[in-house]
Amino acid sequence: MNKIAATLAERIEGRHPKIALILGSGLGSLVESLSHAIRVPYGEIEGMPVSGVSGHAGEFVSGSLGGVPVLVLSGRVHYYEAGDPSVMRPAIEALRDLGVETLCLTNSAGSVNPTMAPGSVMLISDHIAFSGKNPLIGEPSDSRFVGMTAAYDRGLRIAMREAAREVGVEVAEGVYMWFSGPSFETPAEIRMARTLGADAVGMSTVPETILARFYGMKVVGASVITNFGAGMTGAELSHEETKTMAPLGGQKLARVLGAAVSRF
Ligand code: HPA
Numbered sequence: 001m002n003k004i005a006a007t008l009a010e011r012i013e014g015r016h017p018k019i020a021l022i023l024g025s026g027l028g029s030l031v032e033s034l035s036h037a038i039r040v041p042y043g044e045i046e047g048m049p050v051s052g053v054s055g056h057a058g059e060f061v062s063g064s065l066g067g068v069p070v071l072v073l074s075g076r077v078h079y080y081e082a083g084d085p086s087v088m089r090p091a092i093e094a095l096r097d098l099g100v101e102t103l104c105l106t107n108s109a110g111s112v113n114p115t116m117a118p119g120s121v122m123l124i125s126d127h128i129a130f131s132g133k134n135p136l137i138g139e140p141s142d143s144r145f146v147g148m149t150a151a152y153d154r155g156l157r158i159a160m161r162e163a164a165r166e167v168g169v170e171v172a173e174g175v176y177m178w179f180s181g182p183s184f185e186t187p188a189e190i191r192m193a194r195t196l197g198a199d200a201v202g203m204s205t206v207p208e209t210i211l212a213r214f215y216g217m218k219v220v221g222a223s224v225i226t227n228f229g230a231g232m233t234g235a236e237l238s239h240e241e242t243k244t245m246a247p248l249g250g251q252k253l254a255r256v257l258g259a260a261v262s263r264f
Contacts, residue, residue: 003047004090005097011040012062017071019261020100024107024204025053025239026246027224028074030254034063042075049077049087054243068261071100078204079133080182085207086135092208096215102156102264103212106253108246109202109223110185110237112194113174116225119248121256122172123160124152124221127206128198131180135207136214146213156220156264163260169252174199176223178206187231194229201229220264222256224249 040060058075181203226245
């Protein structure tokens with residue numbers, strides 16, 4: 001068990017959640033739907049990377065979501081903060097060590113698909129690691145050659161769709177393209193993303209998906225669309241906009257997740 005897992009196991013009083021959720025920018029409100037919550041700020045766990053991005057709480061919350069034990073990571077460190085795509089590796093290894101089998105990754109993203117407007121929720125069917133970085137570079141074992149053909153689990157996506165139908169939330173599905181950030185894309189990059197087959201662009205999630213697959217976890221991913229990509233509307237993009245818009249789709253996603261976890 002790594003150090004983060006050992007400390008956390010003690011702090012969450014021996015609970016054994018099999019599902020973990022990483023919440024992106026402005027999506028922290030899901031935590032309010034947890035019952036029996038135990039909160040542990042990242043800063044109180046030695047070795048846990050701490051994000052400096054505003055809108056990211058930075059805490060573990062163990063609790064029950066729709067009657068199912070879950071471990072929520074509210075906030076994450078991004079590649080653009082650390083310059084290291086493997087910055088979340090110890091945290092994801094800790095989840096594996098604690099017995100987590102399913103990791104749900106959420107993020108805020110820009111839409112490059114004209115039919116997917118801000119406020120939408122997009123299930124991630126696949127990704128493009130456009131930043132060119134990989135969190136497994138330097139890993140010496142042969143297990144570094146992780147298969148990514150079904151990185152985003154089909155069964156879990158079906159569970160999300162069924163849950164969405166149950167709670168009356170419309171969900172889109174598409175490809176997420178990872179840009180390093182922290183600057184937003186240019187209009188030319190957004191046109192390129194669309195041409196290359198992306199539906200949404202964002203600055204997170206992909207390295208965590210690769211790490212989770214490396215550690216043998218199943219992955220389900222969802223993006224909350226906060227804006228159209230640069231150049232699609234003429235308006236300038238900003239982090240303020242991301243933070244203001246994220247809760248809109250975030251509330252929808254929280255409802256879907258509340259009904260989905262019992263189906264995972
Ligand atoms: N680009 C990259 N990341 C984002 C965006 C975007 O337009 N919106 C929210 N996160």
